[in-house]
């Protein structure tokens with residue numbers, strides 16, 4: 102898997118992603134779906150992965166509507182399944198053909214609660230599902246991406262601003278950030294790049310599913326405490342992943358998109 106050639110040079114702007122193929126694991130909602138729309142609008146082929154078939158189909162239709170004029174519908178594919186399942190990932194890569202970029206946004210909150218209230222099984226299940234899924238994506242990407250390709254993981258600012266009751270999910274998120282750096286070194290000889298985005302509060306179905314954040318007023322109130330005065334949009338969050346995909350000279354980095362929340 103190593104190369105004697107350096108990583109290819111290409112223009113580091115999102116429009117250079119035109120003609121590439123991106124797999125979005127967790128692409129049927131929120132940040133992953135917004136990434137699909139942005140990628141398609143710059144002419145990339147997009148493969149969306151999610152478990153709920155109806156939600157996935159609706160997302161495929163939404164991303165197709167972002168296609169540049171004259172492009173075909175074949176440029177957007179939905180593959181239903183669990184992104185942590187190696188057989189699902191094998192099917193995704195088989196159906197996608199050549200893949201250049203993978204963005205992992207699959208996830209939600211599990212294993213929440215005070216450490217004394219968590220069973221060993223709860224903790225193991227959180228690690229198995231979230232960290233196991235990151236490793237599964239990495240194992241698939243490492244063997245299937247082309248040189249200059251990238252893998253981008255998701256994390257969150259609670260890693261550096263922890264809240265009580267979040268020990269299990271935040272341990273996983275921290276491990277994903279460490280995995281990002283470890284894989285960046287390990288996969289650099291194959292000219293593959295690995296990065297992560299640490300998100301602040303982003304207006305998605307996941308955020309709105311949290312108690313007290315299920316209305317526009319509540320989202321606006323939560324945003325008023327952020328230095329930039331509001332919650333981020335899914336598009337703003339997704340654009341950071343496109344930046345990392347497009348720039349062939351960035352690897353092993355965790356970039357923060359949080360409206361300045363971690364500065365205060």
Ligand SMILES: NC(=O)c1ccc[n+]([C@@H]2O[C@H](COP(=O)([O-])OP(=O)(O)OC[C@H]3O[C@@H](n4cnc5c(N)ncnc54)[C@H](OP(=O)(O)O)[C@@H]3O)[C@@H](O)[C@H]2O)c1
Pocket residue numbers: 126127128129130131132133150151152153154156182183184185205206207208209210234255256257258300301302303304305306307308
């Ligand atoms: N929004 C925020 O404020 C925020 C802040 C910090 C970090 N994050 C992180 O950013 C990532 C994206 O969040 P989001 O807000 O965009 O969430 P979201 O709107 O809930 O979208 C998550 C997507 O992942 C899919 N998914 C979940 N588990 C999956 C699995 N095992 N296999 C395949 N697909 C799966 C979901 O579809 P199905 O359920 O149908 O599979 C959905 O399409 C998450 O990792 C989240 O923890 C978000």
